[in-house]
Amino acid sequence: MGLEEKLPSGVLLTSVEKLAGYARKSSMWPATFGLACCAIEMMASGAGRYDLARFGMEVFRASPRQADLMIVAGRVSQKMAPVLRQIYDQMAEPKWVLAMGVCASSGGMFNNYAIVQGVDHVVPVDMYLPGCPPRPEMLIDAILKIHDQAMNKKLGAHAKKEIIQKEEVALKTLPLIESTGLLR
Amino acid sequence: MSTDMFSQSFDTTEGKVYNVSGGDWETVQGGTPGETSRMVINMGPQHPSTHGVLRLILEVEGETIIQARCGIGYLHTGIEKNMEYRNWVQGTTYVTRMDYLTPIFNETAYCLAVEKLLGITDQIPERATTIRVMMMELNRVSSHLVALATGGMELGALTAMTNGFRDRELILDIFEMVSGLRMNMAYVRPGGVAQDLPPGAEQKIRDTVQLLRKRLKDNKSILVDNPIWLLRTKGIGELDLTGCMALGITGPVLRSTGLPWDLRKTQPYCGYENYEFDVVTENTADTYGRFLIRVEEMNQSLNIVEQALDRLKPGPVMVEDKKIAWPSQLALGGDGLGNSLEHIRNIMGTSMEALIHHFKLVTEGFQVPAGQAYAAVESPRGELGAFVISDGGTKPYRVHFRDPSFNNLQAVSAMGEGGQVADLVAAVASLDPVMGGVDR
Amino acid sequence: MSDEKDLVAQEADLTIKSVRTGAFGPSDGADTSGFGGLVNVVTSRPAAVRPFGGWFDQVADALAKALEAKGKSFEQVVSKVVIAQNEITFMVKREHLLSFAQALRDDAALRFEMCLGVMGAHWPNEKDQELHAIYPFLSVTHNRRVFAEVTAPDSDPHIPSLTGIYPANNWHEREVYDFFGIIFDNHPALTRIEMPDDWAGHPQRKDYPLGGIPVEYKGVTIAPPDERRSYHG
Numbered sequence: 001m002g003l004e005e006k007l008p009s010g011v012l013l014t015s016v017e018k019l020a021g022y023a024r025k026s027s028m029w030p031a032t033f034g035l036a037c038c039a040i041e042m043m044a045s046g047a048g049r050y051d052l053a054r055f056g057m058e059v060f061r062a063s064p065r066q067a068d069l070m071i072v073a074g075r076v077s078q079k080m081a082p083v084l085r086q087i088y089d090q091m092a093e094p095k096w097v098l099a100m101g102v103c104a105s106s107g108g109m110f111n112n113y114a115i116v117q118g119v120d121h122v123v124p125v126d127m128y129l130p131g132c133p134p135r136p137e138m139l140i141d142a143i144l145k146i147h148d149q150a151m152n153k154k155l156g157a158h159a160k161k162e163i164i165q166k167e168e169v170a171l172k173t174l175p176l177i178e179s180t181g182l183l184r
Numbered sequence: 185m186s187t188d189m190f191s192q193s194f195d196t197t198e199g200k201v202y203n204v205s206g207g208d209w210e211t212v213q214g215g216t217p218g219e220t221s222r223m224v225i226n227m228g229p230q231h232p233s234t235h236g237v238l239r240l241i242l243e244v245e246g247e248t249i250i251q252a253r254c255g256i257g258y259l260h261t262g263i264e265k266n267m268e269y270r271n272w273v274q275g276t277t278y279v280t281r282m283d284y285l286t287p288i289f290n291e292t293a294y295c296l297a298v299e300k301l302l303g304i305t306d307q308i309p310e311r312a313t314t315i316r317v318m319m320m321e322l323n324r325v326s327s328h329l330v331a332l333a334t335g336g337m338e339l340g341a342l343t344a345m346t347n348g349f350r351d352r353e354l355i356l357d358i359f360e361m362v363s364g365l366r367m368n369m370a371y372v373r374p375g376g377v378a379q380d381l382p383p384g385a386e387q388k389i390r391d392t393v394q395l396l397r398k399r400l401k402d403n404k405s406i407l408v409d410n411p412i413w414l415l416r417t418k419g420i421g422e423l424d425l426t427g428c429m430a431l432g433i434t435g436p437v438l439r440s441t442g443l444p445w446d447l448r449k450t451q452p453y454c455g456y457e458n459y460e461f462d463v464v465t466e467n468t469a470d471t472y473g474r475f476l477i478r479v480e481e482m483n484q485s486l487n488i489v490e491q492a493l494d495r496l497k498p499g500p501v502m503v504e505d506k507k508i509a510w511p512s513q514l515a516l517g518g519d520g521l522g523n524s525l526e527h528i529r530n531i532m533g534t535s536m537e538a539l540i541h542h543f544k545l546v547t548e549g550f551q552v553p554a555g556q557a558y559a560a561v562e563s564p565r566g567e568l569g570a571f572v573i574s575d576g577g578t579k580p581y582r583v584h585f586r587d588p589s590f591n592n593l594q595a596v597s598a599m600g601e602g603g604q605v606a607d608l609v610a611a612v613a614s615l616d617p618v619m620g621g622v623d624r
Numbered sequence: 625m626s627d628e629k630d631l632v633a634q635e636a637d638l639t640i641k642s643v644r645t646g647a648f649g650p651s652d653g654a655d656t657s658g659f660g661g662l663v664n665v666v667t668s669r670p671a672a673v674r675p676f677g678g679w680f681d682q683v684a685d686a687l688a689k690a691l692e693a694k695g696k697s698f699e700q701v702v703s704k705v706v707i708a709q710n711e712i713t714f715m716v717k718r719e720h721l722l723s724f725a726q727a728l729r730d731d732a733a734l735r736f737e738m739c740l741g742v743m744g745a746h747w748p749n750e751k752d753q754e755l756h757a758i759y760p761f762l763s764v765t766h767n768r769r770v771f772a773e774v775t776a777p778d779s780d781p782h783i784p785s786l787t788g789i790y791p792a793n794n795w796h797e798r799e800v801y802d803f804f805g806i807i808f809d810n811h812p813a814l815t816r817i818e819m820p821d822d823w824a825g826h827p828q829r830k831d832y833p834l835g836g837i838p839v840e841y842k843g844v845t846i847a848p849p850d851e852r853r854s855y856h857g
Contacts, residue, residue, distance in 0.1 A: 032232050036259055036620050037284035037367055039236075040330065044356075047349030062232035077623070079820045080237060080258040083229050106839075109277070111848050113827055113835025114262035114819075133367055180843030257818035262835075265828050269849040300709045429737045429764075432792025443764070450767050548855040554641075554666045557709045558760060558771070569760065571743045575642050575666045577856050582828075584743040586760070591741060594795050623818055 025147040031067030035074025038101040050136035075103035236619035271549030283621030291372035293570035296559035312376035318492035335613035376502035417471040421611030435566025442467035447562035471614035587621035686733035736761035739790035785811040803828035
């Protein structure tokens with residue numbers, strides 16, 4: 001569209017952000033990227049008992065061009081990683097990635113030659129969901145948190161400011177191995 | 185010709201080959217009219233209808249498949265090598281994730297092989313064996329439900345999908361009650377099962393079985409004589425007995441040719457010789473026959489579950505030998521599921537041996553005498569065999585699973601070639617491969 | 625060390641498969657636990673002597689007859705018969721594997737219609753027999769199972785392919801090639817099946833590392849499973 005890129009920051013841009021965010025989160029279509037056991041739990045969340053249709057997400061779009069949310073459900077092997085990247089590249093902006101399960105988040109129990117240790121080596125991830133496999137309720141919780149992110153996503157001039165702020169914070173944080181003594 | 189470096193054309197012994205990447209159809213059509221165009225199409229690893237991360241490389245002429253090949257390995261996890269660095273009981277948690285729709289079968293095959301090497305096959309308590317049988321048959325029902333649900337979804341029958349998953353939730357509730365998890369339970373351990381059935385489980389299972397019988401009848405009536413379903417599955421994906429024998433196919437695909445080969449009857453394990461059930465066969469050797477077999481097998485499994493419930497007698501669920509038996513007696517406490525207070529009182533206050541056993545078993549694990557063993561179970565997809573090699577230590581030397589889906593997928597070429605692309609989808613759905621088991 | 629020599633002297637036909645010293649796996653050199661002196665020697669399984677018991681004798685006799693019809697003697701083809709855990713394993717010499725398999729499938733008394741695949745194993749300490757391939761056979765007619773085990777040295781990892789007799793072995797042999805580097809001669813399309821096509825190395829061999837990475841936590845790094853200090857019994 002580009003309209004939101006041109007608006008100056010202020011109340012008008014905020015209203016446009018809210019409207020766009022509401023529209024985006026209400027019918028975020030997931031792309032089918034079910035790989036292993038987590039895929040079955042993802043299908044179970046789309047089924048009758050843990051209904052994803054109440055969030056507008058029951059249409060799992062096979063074509064990545066029509067999808068908004070890629071739920072990487074399952075272990076990503078070295079052979080599958082280029083395919084994952086290609087599907088991610090084929091999705092149109094705005095897109096979100098949910099790493100479902102420990103195998104997608106960090107390699108899980110498979111710390112070996114065959115599994116990519118976390119899909120964030122391949123695609124940028126917005127939400128990590130641990131579990132082996134995570135229960136459908138946990139998946140819905142993660143999806144709702146992504147909906148929050150989508151709802152509050154900043155556009156245009158606000159987005160640029162936010163990026164600068166995030167970068168300043170990131171430059172100051174200690175790497176994980178050095179953040180000793182902190183429980184949170 | 186196109187100057188795009190991604191879509192070139194080059195000459196081969198078979199004629200000119202064009203690499204098409206979109207938007208350049210005109211250059212391809214420049215060929216002689218009337219010449220049939222052969223295309224190599226990738227039904228890639230990410231596809232809604234290929235039952236998981238299966239890559240089908242199809243050479244098609246129009247809509248007819250000339251050659252079909254499978255590309256697998258997109259889910260290869262290195263489970264077998266990873267198990268060589270974990271002890272024998274931890275192997276259960278790895279093995280359970282191979283064929284993720286039938287975790288109990290994977291665990292049972294592995295534990296039967298390990299128990300063979302330990303030499304304690306006769307000392308497994310009867311209650312443990314009965315619980316294993318019950319959980320296996322419930323797993324068979326839930327696996328067939330997913331097979332029918334995803335098969336239906338791939339062919340467009342979406343109600344089959346929602347119904348199948350709805351009924352599967354009932355079984356997952358039982359799994360959760362008994363083992364704590366819905367999937368990938370790591371419940372069957374070498375020597376028995378991890379913990380006993382909680383109070384109230386037997387009644388719940390009986391009620392669920394009754395409810396399932398009714399639901400299965402309803403689900404069946406959606407598809408069984410449905411004209412569209414018949415058109416899509418009758419005569420599709422045929423593989424006769426010779427083909428099955430040559431390709432080493434077992435399971436519902438073999439039984440659809442008329443041969444009643446079921447390991448539970450022919451080479452019984454876990455006491456299956458004492459249960460009354462029929463081996464379901466059809467003689468049409470096509471997708472519809474396999475669908476009917478799966479539907480009826482679910483009913484037979486529910487019969488076995490009821491017989492197992494009747495057979496349950498109070499007793500231990502772990503082998504007596506304290507040097508092998510998994511020490512935990514779990515109970516639900518204030519902070520979740522953990523070692524029961526009685527067990528802690530026992531090991532900390534009363535018995536030094538119990539403390540030593542608990543410590544050694546959890547940190548080091550038991551040692552399995554050196555040797556090689558193979559144990560096969562009849563999983564919903566065919567013969568699931570666990571090969572285990574031990575070098576006398578606390579970690580497996582080599583574990584290999586002869587997974588039925590890996591073997592059965594070789595039949596895709598035989599089933600698909602000469603047919604149409606849509607029929608290939610039905611044929612693959614009738615083979616019911618689970619890519620976790622194929623790639624391990 | 626003297627134990628090893630004694631063991632070899634006692635039973636001349638047993639080979640040493642592996643020797644494990646100490647009780648713990650990788651360490652950074654200094655093992656003060658006192659368990660460092662433990663030596664565990666694993667030898668190959670002893671040969672079974674006739675009569676084998678049960679239907680094993682029938683199968684062995686039928687096999688001997690079928691092989692003789694092909695002009696080979698039983699001892700020529702099968703170097704050892706091992707019976708353990710109620711399973712019979714024929715250690716077949718790789719040159720004669722095809723005649724063995726043909727006899728198993730075609731002979732009326734044997735009729736092992738199905739070969740359920742191949743399993744590979746790598747014993748790096750077993751000189752000249754490092755690579756093992758184990759085949760399970762199933763007879764639907766007679767409801768029996770037998771196993772065949774073939775060895776090949778690392779320097780010449782060739783085993784004849786059974787795809788001509790049992791087409792089911794196609795993918796299984798590709799998998800064993802992929803993971804162990806055993807080259808199955810006359811296989812129609814011996815390529816990698818599980819690993820990407822351009823992968824280097826054969827992952828399930830014992831000289832291939834597990835390939836894990838150390839995991840960082842707050843202030844601590846945990847080594848991958850193959851580099852951690854842990855019991856190996």
